[in-house]
Amino acid sequence: MKLTKYAHACVALEKDGSRILLDPGTLTPDTQDAVAGAAAVLITHEHFDHFDHALLASALDADPELRVFGPRAVLDKLGSHAGRVRVLAAGDTLGIAGFTVAVHGGRHATIHADIPCVDNLGYLIDEAVFHPGDAYFVPEAPVATLLLPTSGPWTKLGEAADYLRAVEPRQAIQIHELMLSDLGQASTRTILAGLTGIELTLLPPGRNIDL
Numbered sequence: 001m002k003l004t005k006y007a008h009a010c011v012a013l014e015k016d017g018s019r020i021l022l023d024p025g026t027l028t029p030d031t032q033d034a035v036a037g038a039a040a041v042l043i044t045h046e047h048f049d050h051f052d053h054a055l056l057a058s059a060l061d062a063d064p065e066l067r068v069f070g071p072r073a074v075l076d077k078l079g080s081h082a083g084r085v086r087v088l089a090a091g092d093t094l095g096i097a098g099f100t101v102a103v104h105g106g107r108h109a110t111i112h113a114d115i116p117c118v119d120n121l122g123y124l125i126d127e128a129v130f131h132p133g134d135a136y137f138v139p140e141a142p143v144a145t146l147l148l149p150t151s152g153p154w155t156k157l158g159e160a161a162d163y164l165r166a167v168e169p170r171q172a173i174q175i176h177e178l179m180l181s182d183l184g185q186a187s188t189r190t191i192l193a194g195l196t197g198i199e200l201t202l203l204p205p206g207r208n209i210d211l
Contacts, residue, residue, distance in 0.1 A: 001126065001211045003145075005203035006034050009050050009133075009176045011147060013125055018097040022123065022131050024056070025049040027178055030205075035059045035066075039097035043070030044133025045108055045120040046077070049178075053077040060084060069096070071119035088121060100126050105137040109154040129211060131175070136163040143169045145211055148200060149176035150188050157188060161195040173201045173209070 004012040009023040012034060021038040024031035027049045035041060035055065043051045051074065060066055060081045068078060068085045078085045088094075092103040105122040122132040128144040134152065136159055146169035149155055155176070164172060172192075177185055189200040203209060 001128070002208050003129065003173070003211055004208040005173070005175070005205055006030060007205040008178045009044075009131075009149070010034060011131065011175065012038065013099065013129065015126075016098055018099070020097055020099055020125075023050040023133070024052055026052045026055075028052075028205075031055055032059075038066065040067045040069065042096075042101065042123050042131075043068065043074050044105075044122065044131065045071060045118050046073035047108075047118070047134065050133065051077075067096070069094075069101075071121055073119065090121065102127070102139075102141065104130075104139040104141075105133065105135055107135065108133070109135045111154045130167070130169075134176070136160070138163070138166045143167050144171070145169060146172045147175045148172045150174050150185065150200075151177055151179035157191060160188075161192055164192060164196040164198050169198065171201060172198055173203060177202075 001015040007028045010028040012021045019038050020040045021034055022042045023044055024034055031052055069088050072087050075085050075087050088103045090103055090106045094101050102124040103121050105120055108118045108120040120133045120135050122137050124130045124139055130143045131147045146167050192200050
């Protein structure tokens with residue numbers, strides 16, 4: 001399986017000629033190219049940096065084979081598109097374009113008591129790659145590759161370290177990085193490695209890695 005990193009929380013996974021995309025949001029400048037050719041899009045939650053609903057509405061109109069999956073808010077904003085937009089919930093499992101997807105989580109991490117906490121789903125792909133969205137949710141399953149959020153109004157470095165320790169992945173790849181400078185990303189990587197013994201891979205947007 002090949003993982004391609006896009007800016008912020010968006011990644012693509014490819015294998016055997018099939019491609020799925022996770023969390024194309026408005027902070028990812030090349031989401032239109034990222035969505036093109038994808039068999040399906042998985043959305044963890046409704047926030048704009050993970051879910052560009054205008055882009056996906058246009059993509060669904062342009063590609064009659066494209067399918068979109070996510071929490072209820074995704075269907076509410078996109079409409080059903082003849083059943084091609086489907087609501088998922090924690091505990092669901094399904095096959096998408098040759099990939100297996102197990103759904104975990106439930107709620108977004110707390111930002112502040114005055115900010116509503118929305119539904120947030122984590123996706124374990126092929127029993128190997130876990131995208132947690134905006135939460136440090138620990139799935140009750142082994143994780144080989146953890147996509148680790150490193151910046152945002154809800155994140156905290158100490159909690160990220162505890163999360164790595166709890167999940168115990170073979171490797172971790174940074175996502176959700178746009179609020180960190182290059183120096184901040186390097187510092188975060190060094191601190192997390194020192195606390196957990198797990199190296200954090202920093203992939204620039206557009207780069208890929210074989211998993």
